[in-house]
Amino acid sequence: MTDDIEGVGSTTDDVDGAASTARRAIVAKRVDAGTADLTEISKLAAAAGYEVVGGLSQTRTEDAAFMFGEGKVAELRDLVRRTDADAVIVDNDVGPYQTFNIGGKLPEGVEVIDRFTLILEIFGQRANTRKAQLQVELAELRYELPRAEAKASLAKRDERPGFMGLGEYDESVERDIKRQISEIRDELDSIASKEEARREQRRDSGFDLVALAGYTNAGKSTLMRRLAAEIDVDENADRHPDLDTTAESQDMLFTTLGTTTRRAEMKKRDVLLTDTVGFISDLPHWLVESFESTLDSVYRADLVLLVVDASESVEAMREKLVTSHDTLYERNEAPIVTVFNKVDQLAPGELADKRAALSGVAPDPVAVSAKTGAGVAELRDRVEDELPDWERERLVLPVSDDAMSLVSWIHDHGHVDDEAYANDQVTVDFQAKPSIVARARSKAAALAPAEST
Numbered sequence: 001m002t003d004d005i006e007g008v009g010s011t012t013d014d015v016d017g018a019a020s021t022a023r024r025a026i027v028a029k030r031v032d033a034g035t036a037d038l039t040e041i042s043k044l045a046a047a048a049g050y051e052v053v054g055g056l057s058q059t060r061t062e063d064a065a066f067m068f069g070e071g072k073v074a075e076l077r078d079l080v081r082r083t084d085a086d087a088v089i090v091d092n093d094v095g096p097y098q099t100f101n102i103g104g105k106l107p108e109g110v111e112v113i114d115r116f117t118l119i120l121e122i123f124g125q126r127a128n129t130r131k132a133q134l135q136v137e138l139a140e141l142r143y144e145l146p147r148a149e150a151k152a153s154l155a156k157r158d159e160r161p162g163f164m165g166l167g168e169y170d171e172s173v174e175r176d177i178k179r180q181i182s183e184i185r186d187e188l189d190s191i192a193s194k195e196e197a198r199r200e201q202r203r204d205s206g207f208d209l210v211a212l213a214g215y216t217n218a219g220k221s222t223l224m225r226r227l228a229a230e231i232d233v234d235e236n237a238d239r240h241p242d243l244d245t246t247a248e249s250q251d252m253l254f255t256t257l258g259t260t261t262r263r264a265e266m267k268k269r270d271v272l273l274t275d276t277v278g279f280i281s282d283l284p285h286w287l288v289e290s291f292e293s294t295l296d297s298v299y300r301a302d303l304v305l306l307v308v309d310a311s312e313s314v315e316a317m318r319e320k321l322v323t324s325h326d327t328l329y330e331r332n333e334a335p336i337v338t339v340f341n342k343v344d345q346l347a348p349g350e351l352a353d354k355r356a357a358l359s360g361v362a363p364d365p366v367a368v369s370a371k372t373g374a375g376v377a378e379l380r381d382r383v384e385d386e387l388p389d390w391e392r393e394r395l396v397l398p399v400s401d402d403a404m405s406l407v408s409w410i411h412d413h414g415h416v417d418d419e420a421y422a423n424d425q426v427t428v429d430f431q432a433k434p435s436i437v438a439r440a441r442s443k444a445a446a447l448a449p450a451e452s453t
């Protein structure tokens, strides 16, 4: 029996009394070979607000009717009774028929939930922007669509006296789902193009866009706060609305769902850092696609920081690195810097061993602790090194009001190395993105009499 899961308790730390209202869940998983690991599904269940009251696993081939063996399902029923659970969460791709069958063996009212439905539940609870809500709705509809299609074609085939019209009804349900999907897609597209315009606007203002990516719980949000902390103090005055999110860190999966952007000033470059939803393994493509536009900020960044939890085993790190690279390389053109986070958790020598073991998938990682701040200065330097190169330029301008506002524009959009005044002229030596340099030149040309050397 595997009723007790070590190290996985309830994470419901609500005030007295609230805990008793938490839904109680049994987690269950079947694997073909080896031993089933219930850790992740338990964490997901906790993230969705369940109190995990028991676990059950089985190593055997899939049973077509019940997913598990029938004996195991009987065991599951006993466990549900003993623990008074409200739900059974199965960490397998349970088909609708299997879900129905398992449910039939359980006490009345006990829900059978699969991994995807559970993740959708979490997303649904945390979706607090229009975009996140639309994405959750889209994922739900895409989950329902094949089920509705199957029903419609079954009903059509089975149409017989007494059931007349049912096929038509199911077909209209199917059409309705398709219509809703296309409406949501349209709305998401229009949100995405607004966001794209905003990214371009920010680039035009001289910002480099850096995105944090990586698995859920890797420490992205903690690192974001670490990198943004110093500048945040004097930035409060003119915060963009979406910079004004109190990033939170919890030892919980999918803490961050929406996208948060904050300013992180480096030595020279002005960086906007974006934190977003974490990856997780074993998601069906329809679910990943539904959340694709959330990851646009990663795919369209100037640089991606791929954060990995270095306190995990080499095997776990390797798997996550490979999956992350697959996800990123498909759509991403920006350079990627791998960040080994949580190095405060490592034993002496462990970091060197992990670096060596993972050099194939993570060639030159920066090791940091977002928690203690160790290695963060090195990371800042690395970010500046890896960002697309700036161009150098020297402009000689007449001293006039227009020229002075150009000089201050250059200060805002690039990095001024030297500014010298002589003979009614000002000479500005600066570095900036090629597009900014080009604009500064044409602005300078519009001033008369102007020279550029």
Ligand SMILES: Nc1nc2c(ncn2[C@@H]2O[C@H](COP(=O)(O)OP(=O)(O)OP(=O)(O)O)[C@@H](O)[C@H]2O)c(=O)[nH]1
Pocket (backbone or CB within 6 Å): 215, 216, 217, 218, 219, 220, 221, 222, 223, 248, 249, 250, 251, 252, 253, 254, 255, 256, 257, 276, 277, 278, 279, 341, 342, 343, 344, 345, 368, 369, 370, 371, 372
């Ligand atoms: N020991 C240690 N813990 C860390 C470090 N960085 C983050 N953590 C912890 O790891 C957990 C997850 O951190 P988050 O920053 O929320 O992780 P995330 O990648 O944003 O996670 P999601 O938003 O769920 O995708 C929290 O409990 C953090 O306190 C670190 O450098 N060292």
Ligand SMILES: [Mg+2]
Pocket (backbone or CB within 6 Å): 220, 221, 222, 255, 256, 275, 276
């Ligand atoms: Mg986060």
